[in-house]
Amino acid sequence: MDRETKLWLVVLFFLFSATYCVVGVPQVPCLFIFGDSLSDSGNNNNLNTEAKANFMPYGVDFPAGPTGRFTNGRTSVDIITQLLGFDHFIPPYANTNGTDIALGVNYASGAAGIRNETGTHMGEDISFGLQVQHHRDIVSQLTTKLGTDKVQQHLNKCLYYVNIGNNDYLNNYFLPEHYPSNSNYTTEQYAIALAIEYSTYVKDLYELGARKFSLIGLNLIGCIPYEISTHGKNDSMCVQEESQAAQLFNEELKALVDRYNKELVGAKFIYVNSAFMKYSNFKLPDSLKCCKDKENGLCFPNEESCIGRHLHPFFDAFHPTEKVNLFTARCAYSSPIPTYTYPMDISQLVKL
Numbered sequence: 311m312d313r314e315t316k317l318w319l320v321v322l323f324f325l326f327s328a329t330y331c332v333v334g335v336p337q338v339p340c341l342f343i344f345g346d347s348l349s350d351s352g353n354n355n356n357l358n359t360e361a362k363a364n365f366m367p368y369g370v371d372f373p374a375g376p377t378g379r380f381t382n383g384r385t386s387v388d389i390i391t392q393l394l395g396f397d398h399f400i401p402p403y404a405n406t407n408g409t410d411i412a413l414g415v416n417y418a419s420g421a422a423g424i425r426n427e428t429g430t431h432m433g434e435d436i437s438f439g440l441q442v443q444h445h446r447d448i449v450s451q452l453t454t455k456l457g458t459d460k461v462q463q464h465l466n467k468c469l470y471y472v473n474i475g476n477n478d479y480l481n482n483y484f485l486p487e488h489y490p491s492n493s494n495y496t497t498e499q500y501a502i503a504l505a506i507e508y509s510t511y512v513k514d515l516y517e518l519g520a521r522k523f524s525l526i527g528l529n530l531i532g533c534i535p536y537e538i539s540t541h542g543k544n545d546s547m548c549v550q551e552e553s554q555a556a557q558l559f560n561e562e563l564k565a566l567v568d569r570y571n572k573e574l575v576g577a578k579f580i581y582v583n584s585a586f587m588k589y590s591n592f593k594l595p596d597s598l599k600c601c602k603d604k605e606n607g608l609c610f611p612n613e614e615s616c617i618g619r620h621l622h623p624f625f626d627a628f629h630p631t632e633k634v635n636l637f638t639a640r641c642a643y644s645s646p647i648p649t650y651t652y653p654m655d656i657s658q659l660v661k662l
């Protein structure tokens with residue numbers, strides 16, 4: 311490990327060292343989760359797709375073992391769920407049976423994006439639009455049980471966590487061999503088109519009763535090991551043009567937070583700046599990740615993963631380890647610096 315890598319890890323350990331403790335009633339009555347593989351907890355298990363993680367070594371550090379989570383342990387939103395005081399994780403839409411939906415549902419699907427075609431070269435996925443349709447179905451099930459007025463009061467108090475869009479770049483725009491978006495749009499046009507589509511889905515959620523929104527920005531996608539190894543011009547450097555393209559979308563998303571905070575009566579939106587984490591100091595992409603990965607960047611089933619999982623930022627060639635998820639979750643929940651969340655963090659949003 312070189313000096314910069316060590317330094318980065320020291321910073322991480324420092325930030326992780328405080329223990330947290332969760333007791334009592336959750337700070338919101340329910341949590342609804344929309345997103346991709348960073349949040350998926352089993353929705354892809356029965357889909358016809360390569361984008362699955364319901365086998366070892368995924369889940370090696372998760373109490374229930376492999377569940378479909380694309381990491382060794384908890385996802386970032388699992389950890390946020392605990393920080394909010396829930397004593398159970400939110401069930402994936404695919405496994406709900408109608409009795410367990412009042413506390414929330416996780417609709418996230420690996421490889422999915424804002425656009426319907428995103429990720430489909432790997433097989434089926436549940437795009438943002440379809441996730442919103444699933445939510446519509448859940449709201450109507452709840453309405454049958456509780457009646458319209460009670461359901462609206464309940465849904466108004468929930469937290470809606472949206473973390474989607476990375477795949478519209480990784481598994482769409484930057485795969486011109488599979489998708490035409492790269493030749494149809496400049497990066498500026500693409501960011502605007504994505505934000506417009508995103509804003510209509512978010513408005514649908516508002517109309518279904520959502521009021522507290524946490525919108526998560528895109529990562530520094532050019533620093534993901536798979537991108538460095540497939541699109542890097544220099545083996546040791548992040549792919550700047552990819553991170554820059556995603557950053558254009560982040561600017562649109564932040565502007566949407568301002569706009570909807572004014573336009574949508576009674577709603578509160580926050581933006582979380584995930585591009586805050588800098589991996590650019592790492593030198594060797596192979597030392598970033600932990601499991602032995604296939605050509606598509608996901609772990610080989612049933613191969614052993616590395617031993618020091620807490621020392622690696624990535625588990626496979628795309629997805630962060632639980633250690634990094636702990637860091638991003640804590641920063642989103644209780645922001646260490648004002649620029650990480652805008653205009654407030656999740657702990658403040660849920661108190662409103």
Ligand SMILES: *[C@@H]1O[C@H](CO)[C@@H](O)[C@H](O)[C@H]1NC(C)=O
Nearest residue numbers: 401405406407408409410411
């Ligand atoms: C529904 O799921 C809950 C928890 O996931 C379980 O306890 C319950 O037995 C299930 N009910 C039915 C009817 O399958």
Ligand SMILES: *[C@@H]1O[C@H](CO)[C@@H](O)[C@H](O)[C@H]1NC(C)=O
Nearest residue numbers: 425426437438439440441443
């Ligand atoms: C994407 O899929 C959703 C849900 O199936 C559908 O409502 C929407 O019209 C589709 N959007 C486009 C641009 O095809």
Ligand SMILES: *[C@@H]1O[C@H](CO)[C@@H](O)[C@H](O)[C@H]1NC(C)=O
Nearest residue numbers: 427489490491492493494495
């Ligand atoms: C992209 O461009 C091609 C050819 O110009 C066109 O056929 C296609 O409909 C466009 N796709 C989208 C999503 O705009």
Ligand SMILES: *[C@@H]1O[C@H](CO)[C@@H](O)[C@H](O)[C@H]1NC(C)=O
Nearest residue numbers: 542543544545546547548593
């Ligand atoms: C790659 O980047 C490193 C560090 O900036 C530099 O020393 C090296 O010369 C570069 N290699 C190539 C092939 O550009």
